[in-house]
Amino acid sequence: xxxxxxxxxxxxxxxxxxxxxxxxxxxxxxxxxxxxxxxxxxxxxxxxxxxxxxxxxxxxxxxxxxxxxxxxxxxxxxxxxxxxxxxxxxxxxxxxxxxxxxxxxxxxxxxxxxxxxxxxxxxxxxxxxxxxxxxxxxxxxxxxxxxxxxxxxxxxxxxxxxxxxxxxxxxxxxxxxxxxxxxxxxxxxxxxxxxxxxxxxxxxxxxxxxxxxxxxxxxxxxxxxxxxxxxxxxxxxxxxxxxxxxxxxxxxxxxxxxxxxxxxxxxxxxxxxxxxxxxxxxxxxxxxxxxxxxxxxxxxxx
Ligand code: GDP
Ligand code: MG
Numbered sequence: 083x084x085x086x087x088x089x090x091x092x093x094x095x096x097x098x099x100x101x102x103x104x105x106x107x108x109x110x111x112x113x114x115x116x117x118x119x120x121x122x123x124x125x126x127x128x129x130x131x132x133x134x135x136x137x138x139x140x141x142x143x144x145x146x147x148x149x150x151x152x153x154x155x156x157x158x159x160x161x162x163x164x165x166x167x168x169x170x171x172x173x174x175x176x177x178x179x180x181x182x183x184x185x186x187x188x189x190x191x192x193x194x195x196x197x198x199x200x201x202x203x204x205x206x207x208x209x210x211x212x213x214x215x216x217x218x219x220x221x222x223x224x225x226x227x228x229x230x231x232x233x234x235x236x237x238x239x240x241x242x243x244x245x246x247x248x249x250x251x252x253x254x255x256x257x258x259x260x261x262x263x264x265x266x267x268x269x270x271x272x273x274x275x276x277x278x279x280x281x282x283x284x285x286x287x288x289x290x291x292x293x294x295x296x297x298x299x300x301x302x303x304x305x306x307x308x309x310x311x312x313x314x315x316x317x318x319x320x321x322x323x324x325x326x327x328x329x330x331x332x333x334x335x336x337x338x339x340x341x342x343x344x345x346x347x348x349x350x351x352x353x354x355x356x357x358x359x360x361x362x363x364x365x366x367x368x369x370x371x372x373x374x375x376x377x378x379x380x381x382x383x384x
Contacts, residue, residue, distance in 0.1 A: 104168035106217045107359055108157075108199075110249070112192055112241065113226025115178020117256035120152050121314035122224070123173045125339060126351060127160055128316060128328060152177045155195050171355065174220065185237055189244040196220050196248045200374045219371060221362045222285070222354055223249040226256040227273060227309065231265050234276040242282045248370060250285040250362050252353070253277070258311035258345050259330055259337040266311045273309050284308070287361045304353050310346035315339050 111119040152175050159172040174195075179188035199219045206215045223245060227238060234242075245251060253273060258266055277284055287301070319331040321338070329338040338344045354362070 104170065105363075106170045106172070107355070107363065108172040108174060108218060108220050109222040109224060109354060110174040110176065110192075110196075110220045111224045111226065112176050112245070113178065113256065114180035114228060114237075115152075117178065117226040117228060118312070118314045119178065119224075119226055120175055121316060122312060123158055123175055124316040125314040125328065125347065126173060127158060155191065169355075172218075180237065188237075189241045192241075193244055193248060196223075196245070197374065200248075200371055203371065204375055204378070219366055220249050221359075221366045223251050224350070225251055225253045226312075227253055229255055229257050229260050229269070231261060231269050233272050234280075239276070239280050239282070242277070242284075243280065246283040247373065250365055250370070251283070252285050252350070253309035254312045254346075254350065255309050256312060257314075259313045259332075261311075270309055270311070285358075285362065285365070287358050287365075301357055304349050304357055307346045307349045310350040312347055312350065313337050313339055313345040314347070 111122060113119055155174060155176050157172050157174045159170055162169045162171055176192055176195075179185055196219075203215065203217060203219055225238075225242060225245070227234065242251060242253075255261070255266065255269060255273070261269065287305070289298070289301070293301075313330060315328050315330050317328070318326050319329045319336050320326055321329075321336045327336065327338045328340060329336050329344075339347050342348050
């Protein structure tokens with residue numbers, strides 16, 4: 083499976099629980115249309131170079147199908163098994179916004195969708211028989227930022243502020259292949275400044291002091307890349323030295339999706355389905371969902 087998965091390396095306790103029950107993880111992509119959200123999902127689920135035998139049959143469009151514009155909220159699931167641990171990985175695609183003159187409420191269908199998932203979970207919790215809860219809550223929201231090189235747009239700020247109390251926000255720079263390395267570095271700094279200035283809460287994993295040095299270093303390395311500079315591609319291209327890789331070909335060379343020297347795609351994937359999957363699930367349950375739930379109970383006068 084290459085380095086696609088890694089969830090079976092979760093801490094022992096989590097592992098044992100997961101082995102018994104299997105577990106669910108759902109990510110959502112959000113951002114203006116045309117920034118490569120659907121392409122990233124395909125890149126994540128790509129099976130051309132990764133031999134995902136356990137993948138469910140409806141996990142991806144048949145090879146060769148043209149991907150049109152995303153018109154509604156759609157999801158793509160894949161059942162993955164690793165060392166006896168079952169994971170149902172789902173990525174929720176959302177239509178882009180920004181196509182309308184008035185984008186005032188474009189965040190609304192997305193927030194509604196996230197809340198509807200909380201409601202569905204809440205309803206199960208309230209049932210007498212709660213033996214098997216289906217968890218379709220969004221555990222991570224990958225937020226796509228246009229590679230302008232300048233700063234966040236007012237619409238991004240609005241979106242993120244609407245979302246940050248409901249989901250773990252993971253900002254990414256879309257189409258990073260359109261910027262130089264220096265531009266990416268400077269843009270990352272500006273984005274983080276904007277996020278800080280507007281008091282937007284992005285996903286901030288806890289740091290455990292008793293972790294081994296290697297794990298701490300690995301986590302620091304991943305976090306240092308936020309906002310991840312992403313390049314997505316669902317086609318295989320040739321490199322100058324004759325390798326066949328997923329990437330984007332330019333007259334001056336090839337940008338490789340899976341090459342950490344070229345972009346942060348691998349780091350993003352690692353964070354989602356390996357190093358921080360459990361923290362993302364925990365924070366969703368213990369903080370975001372819990373906040374929603376108590377607000378709802380107060381509103382109902384309970
Ligand atoms: P969405 O509207 O956000 O879902 O965007 P799509 O995934 O449909 O992609 C829109 C266009 O951008 C397509 O032509 C893609 O091939 C292209 N695209 C997607 N990802 C990248 C990327 O990382 N770099 C570049 N240069 N183009 C990309
Ligand atoms: Mg799309």
